[in-house]
Amino acid sequence: MAAALQTPNTYRSLHRLGVVCGLAAGAWLGAAEAPVKFVTLGLSPVLISFVFVAGVFVARWTLPALLAGTGQVMLDLRSRPHLIVWAVLAGALWAVANTLTVFAIRDVGLAIAFPIWNINSLVGVFWGWLFFRELRAASRREWMQVVVAAVAIAGGAVILAGAARTASAAGVAAHAGAGIAAALGAGLLWGTMYVPYRKAYLSGMNPLSFVTIFTLGEGVTMTALALGFLGGASGLAAALARARPALFWLFLGGFCWVVGDLFQQYAAKYIGIGRGIPLSNTNQLWGLAWGALVFGELRGLSGAARAWVIAGSATMIMGALLMAGASASEAEQACWRQAVERECRRYGLRREEALRAQRGEFAAAEPAAPRRRAGDGLIVLAALGCFAGLALIARRQPLAVHTGWMAALLAAMLALLLAGGSLLWRRTRFH
Secondary structure, eight states: OOOOSSOHHHHHHHHHHHHHHHHHHHHHHHHHTGGGGGGGGTOOHHHHHHHHHHHHHHHHHHHHHHHTOHHHHHHHHHHOTTHHHHHHHHHHHHHHHHHHHHHHHHHHOHHHHHHHHTTHHHHHHHHHHHHHOTTTTOOHHHHHHHHHHHHHHHHHHHHHHHHHHTOOSTTTGGGHHHHHHHHHHHHHHHHHHHHHHHHHHHTTOOHHHHHHHHHHHHHHHHHHHHHHHHTHHHHHHHHHHHTGGGHHHHHHHHHHHHHHHHHHHHHHHHHOHHHHHHHHTTHHHHHHHIIIIISOGGGGSOHHHHHHHHHHHHHHHHHHHHHHTOOOOHHHHHHHHHHHHHHHHHHTOOHHHHHHHHTTOOOTTSOOOOOOOHHHHHHHHHHHHHHHHHHHHOOOOSOOOOHHHHHHHHHHHHHHHHHHHHHHHHHHTTO
16 A cells, blocks of 8 residues: 555644634635625626626735745746646636526525535535545545535535525525525536646645636636626626726625635645535635624524524534544545646656645755746735725625624634634745
């Protein structure tokens, strides 16, 4: 049998890192969806998704430039050019899935839609097992833990779907079927999107490099969707003009999404998609908190539907945490190593370099990272300019919110950002 991918101490260290990154991802991914509530004010779901993706596009270039520099990103891409097409494909899947989530939020609300589309964790677990040897050679106990967790996640989705159909609030029950279908479609696409993720990280690619190219696929796909649904360039321009006061908040939501996605990428890299994605899917807890505590969504539901929402969310969260807690044995890590070696043989990569990347390490003999370029600063300044320009035209939207709960959730998000970011820096230097 092949040797373990890393020593027990190294794996435990990286498992803890992956768990913290997964929790931080959940907080930021959940909060990023809050501005999408503007769909209830009459804004087009496609327009909301387009502006959201614009914020994502800016963030996916700004954060890598700030943390690693574009020189490092370009070096990473030149050494692994085969991953460019995979990153573009992942971006296209993400753009379509994100648009479906806006329709889902419009039809069944944030608190209900979030847990339903988080079936992506089940899809990710299946692809991880099928393509990347995750859970191979796992013990019976580990398999039982995963199976129980999978049943809990699927059962929670069924409970939430029932809550949507029995909702008594006006405008919810009438469109519950369409909202559930949109949320399920988003979950299927997002679960499949993790296949390119795992290919990238088995090959040793830095998550900061992967998300930079990822944005090309999502930008092109989202632009095509917006032009098609909104009546061409003139229709898109008119829709943007009508939504000017809300653009800043949607753009900010996209930026926050990328912060969460980066944490999710590191979780997937170090503990696999079968564990990292379910853990990041605690974003459903944050989605429920924003929907119920900040926007008061549960006030419009009957007592029975409210109980279903709480029970379904709790069931899915417990399932996700149970799955994430199933740490890989040495035998399973040996299977991971076989997947790494397969990718190296297929694409002509250096085996030892790819294995070191799985541990977040650099070899002493490797050349130093490229020096930062002047363009890195320009990218950051351009992003600040975008925010400043949109902030000048932003206006408070007629959406009732509970400011006390909002402040509490934002404080928790910042605490997780500091904890996860500092741990990543100390352990990996964002490699």
